[in-house]
Amino acid sequence: MASRxxxxxxxxxxxxxSSGHDPxxxxxxxxxxxxxxxxxxxxxxGRDLLLFDRIVSTNELASSLARKGSRGSVILAExxxxxxxxxxxSWESPPGGIWMSLILEPDIPLALAxxxxxxxxxxxxxxxxxxxxxxxxxxxxxxxxIGGRKxxxxxxxxxxxxxxxxxxxxxxxxxxxxxxxxxxGEWMATSLSQEMGSSICRTALxxxxxxEMERAYESMGSEEIYDEWRQRSVTLGRMxxxxxxxxxxxxxxxxxxxxxxxxxxxNGDLMRVLEGDCIHLRGLERK
Numbered sequence: 001m002a003s004r005x006x007x008x009x010x011x012x013x014x015x016x017x018s019s020g021h022d023p024x025x026x027x028x029x030x031x032x033x034x035x036x037x038x039x040x041x042x043x044x045x046g047r048d049l050l051l052f053d054r055i056v057s058t059n060e061l062a063s064s065l066a067r068k069g070s071r072g073s074v075i076l077a078e079x080x081x082x083x084x085x086x087x088x089x090s091w092e093s094p095p096g097g098i099w100m101s102l103i104l105e106p107d108i109p110l111a112l113a114x115x116x117x118x119x120x121x122x123x124x125x126x127x128x129x130x131x132x133x134x135x136x137x138x139x140x141x142x143x144x145x146i147g148g149r150k151x152x153x154x155x156x157x158x159x160x161x162x163x164x165x166x167x168x169x170x171x172x173x174x175x176x177x178x179x180x181x182x183x184x185g186e187w188m189a190t191s192l193s194q195e196m197g198s199s200i201c202r203t204a205l206x207x208x209x210x211x212e213m214e215r216a217y218e219s220m221g222s223e224e225i226y227d228e229w230r231q232r233s234v235t236l237g238r239m240x241x242x243x244x245x246x247x248x249x250x251x252x253x254x255x256x257x258x259x260x261x262x263x264x265x266x267n268g269d270l271m272r273v274l275e276g277d278c279i280h281l282r283g284l285e286r287k
Contacts, residue, residue: 030078031202039207045102045214046074056082059157059171062101066159066167071105074210096177097191098152098202098209102170104217110160112221114260116168117142117156119220122229123212124152124172131208134195137234140253140262140278144174145234148280149190151175172209176202230256235278240264244276 033051040046048070055061058075060082065073077100080093093099104116124144125136128151139145144152155171175191177199183189193199219225230236233256241250242264251271255263262273 031076031206033076036076036203036206039203041207041211042214044072045217046072046210048073050075052077054079054081056080058099058101059155059169062103062169062171063157063159066103066105066169069105070103071167073103074100076100076206093173094178096193096202098172098174098176098206100172100206102172102213104168104170106165106168106217106220108165108221110158110163110165113156113158113165113168115220115225116170116217117154118229118260119216119225120154120156120170120172120213122225122232123216124154124174124209125232126212126216127205127208128174128192130212131205132192132196132200134192136232138229138232139280140233140235140256141260141275146190146192146195148234149188151190151192151195174205174209176200176205226258235262235280239281241279241281242273242276243279244273249273250281 030053031051033049036051037047037049050061050073052075055075055077057080058077062073062075065075076098077093079095079097080099102120106116108115121138121142121144125138128134128136128144128146134146136151137145139150142154142156143150144154152172152174155173156168157171158168159166175189177193178191180189180191180194192205216225235253236256237253239250239252240262241248242262249264249266249271251264251266253262254265254270257263257272260274262278264271264273
């Protein structure tokens, strides 16, 4: 494994070290492993940090490392050539964003794996809101929205041993200092720099995200996490279309269950939805 102060690169190009930690400041220079670690306030998450200029997929590498036991390790990349989102969709990962994967090994039953996704989504919102003053919300099940537009997302991949969770690899993608205009219109994408009107310090945001994720992870399953996750939902109270393997349904989201399920009202009947692709429709808004 390379030393701490050696930047890892798949193309061998050297990168300049950026300076300053103002979250609203210019972050035009590349990320630096040593600089991130120097201001990191976590106890265990991200203390083993691998940073790449370019990689196929941070989740792919993290999954390989997880099989060897690397709890708390974080893989970061300036760009990904094969990033992916939910349902095997491609995930655009140009330079300027935050593309990282976490390796977690919670001692919980497989049935409680949803608690990880809940905690990580909440932590990302906390970090963006507290550091930048932007109102970040959660679109079920794992998208981060600002002003109704997608600024990031979470992809969790798990490995189980029987009924116990062996490990979870959690990919986090945030459109930080990128121009979302080339993305397809149906993505409804935005970026932090677009919302702020200037570039943001990715180093400071990565440090805050990891700190909030460590805190939320250690409290996952608690009423506090569930209540705040529910409060930050931008799906609750909306008319939605859910596309799943079993088919497609349209209804009003009247509640979010403790296990992360949508409680959907369809023609007066209630339906629990645990998975699927969720599209917000014009109609009822959360008051």
